[in-house]
Amino acid sequence: MSKPTPVHATMNQFEVRDNQILIGGKDLDTLCAMLDKSVFYAYDKNVVKAQIDLFHQAIPKHIKLHYAIKANPYPPLVNAMKDWVEGFDVASQKEMLLAVQSGMPVKDISFAGPSKQESEIKAAICAGVTLHVESELELSRAIEFGDELGILPIIAFRVNPAFELKASGMKMGGGPKQFGIDEERLMEILPVLDYEKIQFRGFHIYWGSQNLKQEAIMDAHNKTFALAQRLIDLTPTSVETVNIGGGFGIPYFAGETRLDLKPIGENLHTLLGQYPALANIEVIIELGRFLVAEAGIYASKITDKKVSRGHTYLMTNGGLHHHLSNSGNFGQVIRKNYPVAIGNKMNSEANKESVTAVGPLCTPLDTLADKMMLTDPQIGDWLVIFQSGAYGPTASPQDFLGHPHVVEIVL
Ligand SMILES: Cc1ncc(COP(=O)(O)O)c(C=O)c1O
Structure with a gap:
């Protein structure tokens, strides 16, 4: 039996150019301008396709691959995946309508x-x-x-x-x-x-x-x-x-x-x-997640930076209301950090600092990254959370405290 490939929780699935992370070939400032929003989820279709290819390379052809839409029901993503998988699994009437309207044959949709x-x-x-x-x-x-x-x-x-x-x-x-x-x-x-x-x-x-x-x-x-x-x-x-x-x-x-x-x-x-x-x-x-989680990031802007009794906090315009699973409250027993980076300082190791990044909610649960070493984090930089392509916006309490909902883009 072959040994498992020892690859660690990944932050190398996206292209990086001039220190900028690129999703579908676009840096975060460009996505921000396209969306007119400085907090968003971005998904890279090529990364999804690569995961699907991995599956097909290893698993016997006789076995069909279905996508569980609950992991990420963003319609443009589901529509793209329709041609790459052999069926959809749905868990509600809304997901069912999405699956049917994607053009997936109904015989390949299960509820x-x-x-x-x-x-x-x-x-x-x-x-x-x-x-x-x-x-x-x-x-x-x-x-x-x-x-x-x-x-x-x-x-x-x-x-x-x-x-x-x-x-x-x-x-x-x-x-x-x-x-x-x-x-x-x-x-x-x-x-x-x-x-x-x-x-x-x-x-x-x-x-x-x-x-x-x-x-x-x-x-x-x-x-x-x-x-x-x-x-x-x-x-x-x-x-x-x-x-x-x-x-x-x-x-x-x-x-x-x-x-x-x-x-x-x-x-x-x-x-x-x-x-x-x-x-x-x-x-x-x-x-579900195996196909889409690594293809997505959640990007927010650092809007303030303060020190409390020697510990540095980064305040951001993103938070638990958009990304519950990253906060550790969606299936984790003890919160652990997702992979996080400063999206506009990707290749730099300069001025690393131990920081805690938080969102706008009045609860200590609203933590995006806890005591993590990040590269020179400053106000205006992009805080990027990796492995965010599954159980993101639709698995989060977006109305909690009335902050704006998050937008998504797939490229
Ligand atoms: C019936 C069923 N199918 C698929 C999934 C998707 O799981 P995952 O995203 O971990 O692949 C779930 C998860 O709860 C499930 O309950």
Whole structure:
């Protein structure tokens, strides 16, 4: 088995010219002028495409790549990605409409989420996307609404597997969970279900997210294939698709290393050989942040600089209200710094200072960078937070304290 590539949390995915970071070939002053805003998210399509290429180089061609729109639903980005991935996973009616209007064929759009409202179930049936059903009542509602509408609902079961993702990362399967139907209960349902009332597609086995341990992901894949085979064996009709989850993480913090996709791909290749039932149907991996997180930055301006009892604070026009995940309040237990740099002093090591960068909110949680060594940070400079292409504006409390919302651009 090959060794993981030891690349640290990255700040080298963008071009730098004359000390300026370039996103899609444009420096921050130019983006600021284009947007008429001095705080923004900027995404580089080439970096997204490079991540997608990495996936395709390592993962067997048989396995399709779907993008989980929740990671970054900025419409121009989603529209661009439509031609680079083979499907979209959506988690709300709004995301569903975005996916449908992107031109992605509806057969390649799936709708998952633990508490779908009746209107969402009806909307999904009318749109013709695959409903990833997460409870027995949701299934009966889908059948009932399908009956009323005269449309067969397209159904896949979201399975709460009995196994748990090993190692770190966000676990979303195993034990009691709000997601999906427990595998043991599903095994009772499958043999007796009235398949005439639905268009049955298959299974969605999602076990977690943000995992950087290839061994843990391979272990989850081994268990997922075994579980899928058991479910297929119990299903008296044909199974068209199995979504084997996602979970590929990206390095956010110092000391974290990039996931090595090569052994994951080799293991999947072996599994497809071991389980012909899966080698002959559609198999999907669905990824969010792995595809987009490294392609985005959050840029704000340093607007004040002050010293409090010997410690230097940079005040900025950006903050937690735009970027909750960077503040450490979106899934982290202890806050760690994202990679941060002064975007107009990229190649310089001069006058490094230990500083804390904060936003305008009246809470100590509004910290963009805590005690970080930054190059000669001055009022008017650009503070750039890397790894910001996923779970940014739409995962942040933008109305908190009434400051302006943030703008986005993709190039
Ligand atoms: C069902 C499902 N799919 C995909 C994702 C995307 O996760 P990530 O962005 O870590 O790839 C999530 C995350 O919560 C999820 O719940």
